[in-house]
Amino acid sequence: MKIAILSNGTANYSTKRLKEVALARGHEVHVIKYRDCYASIEQNKPTVSYRGEDLAQFDAIIPRIASHMTRYGTAIVRQLEMQGVYTVSSSIAIARSRDKLRSMQLLAKSGVGIPKTVFSRNSTDIESLLDKLGGTPVIIKLARGTHGNGVVLAETKKAAKSVLQAFYLSNEDGTNILLQEFIEESAGTDIRAFVVGGRVVASMKRQSLDDDFRSNLHKGGEGVVIKLTDEEKKMATKAAKAMGLHVAGVDMMRSARGPLILEVNASPGFGIEKVTGRDVATPIIEYVERNAKRRNVKDRVGA
Numbered sequence: 001m002k003i004a005i006l007s008n009g010t011a012n013y014s015t016k017r018l019k020e021v022a023l024a025r026g027h028e029v030h031v032i033k034y035r036d037c038y039a040s041i042e043q044n045k046p047t048v049s050y051r052g053e054d055l056a057q058f059d060a061i062i063p064r065i066a067s068h069m070t071r072y073g074t075a076i077v078r079q080l081e082m083q084g085v086y087t088v089s090s091s092i093a094i095a096r097s098r099d100k101l102r103s104m105q106l107l108a109k110s111g112v113g114i115p116k117t118v119f120s121r122n123s124t125d126i127e128s129l130l131d132k133l134g135g136t137p138v139i140i141k142l143a144r145g146t147h148g149n150g151v152v153l154a155e156t157k158k159a160a161k162s163v164l165q166a167f168y169l170s171n172e173d174g175t176n177i178l179l180q181e182f183i184e185e186s187a188g189t190d191i192r193a194f195v196v197g198g199r200v201v202a203s204m205k206r207q208s209l210d211d212d213f214r215s216n217l218h219k220g221g222e223g224v225v226i227k228l229t230d231e232e233k234k235m236a237t238k239a240a241k242a243m244g245l246h247v248a249g250v251d252m253m254r255s256a257r258g259p260l261i262l263e264v265n266a267s268p269g270f271g272i273e274k275v276t277g278r279d280v281a282t283p284i285i286e287y288v289e290r291n292a293k294r295r296n297v298k299d300r301v302g303a
Helices: 013-024 067-082 091-100 100-109 125-134 155-168 229-243 271-276 281-294
Strands: 002-007 026-034 036-041 049-052 060-063 117-119 136-141 152-156 178-179 189-196 197-207 222-225 249-257 258-265
Touching: 002 013, 002 067, 002 249, 013 026, 013 281, 036 067, 049 067, 060 067, 060 281, 067 091, 091 100, 091 229, 100 178, 100 229, 100 258, 117 125, 125 155, 125 178, 136 155, 152 155, 155 178, 189 229, 197 229, 197 271, 222 271, 229 249, 229 258
Parallel strands: 002 026, 002 060
Antiparallel strands: 036 049, 117 178, 136 152, 136 178, 189 197, 189 249, 197 222, 249 258
C-alpha cells in the first residue's frame, strides 16, 4: 500500500517507528508535514497540496496531529477524507478528543467512569461548585490543555477562586474551564493504556518523581510496566470507542470506586515502547492493512 504519515517531521520517534515498520512490511511510505500542506476547496474537487504538488493516490493516512495544531491538522485530514482516502483516525474523532469538556460529556454518556466534573463561567458560584465536587482540594484545568499544561491543584476555597478568576481573565479564546474532584489515593500517579483496534496492546504506570500531582512524562514523570485488570482493559477500550478512535492513548487512575478515565489522546506518543518493551507500531500498521480497503466508515459517536 501507499501510506502517508501526517507528522511534524521524520525526527519524531513515533513517526520513525511507524515508517520503519511499514517499510519492513513492504509498503510505500511518505512522511507529510501537514503544517506545510494547503487545501484547495472547490466544488466536487477537494485537493491537498504539499511542496507544490497535489497529494493523490494514497491508500491510507496515519494522522499524528500535535495538540497545538489541532484545527489546521484536522482540516487537512478532513480534506483527505473528502477525497475518499482511508484514515486511521477521523478528523472529527481527533477534534472531539482534544476538547476535554466535550470528551468528558461523551465518556459520561457512554457509561465510562470519570472523576466528578463541573464547568462554569461564573467564579462567584465557587461555593456551590465545590459542594458538587465534595469540597477542596480540586483540580482546575483548561479544556484544551495537554501534557499537564493548564492544570492546577487548588487546595483551599480561596485558592480555587483565585485560580478561576485568573483563568477567566487570561482566557481570551473562550476555552471552557473544568473543575474535577481530587482523587487522593492516586495523587501523582496515573496509567496509560495504548489501545489499537479495540484492544490494549501496552500499558504503563506514570509516577511523579517529586511532589507534583501531575505524572506526565513531559513533566518529568517516570514510567514503569504495569498489568491492567480486566476492568481497566474494558474501561480503556470503551473510552477509545466513545471517542470514535481506533488508535488512542487512554489515561486513567485507580480510585476507591474503580478505574476513572482522565483523558483519551488521539496521537499518543510511543514512549511506552521504551518503558514496556512492547511494540505498538506494528499493531497500528496491521490495523491499517486490515481496514484500509474498507475505506472510512460513518462516525457513530454522534457528537
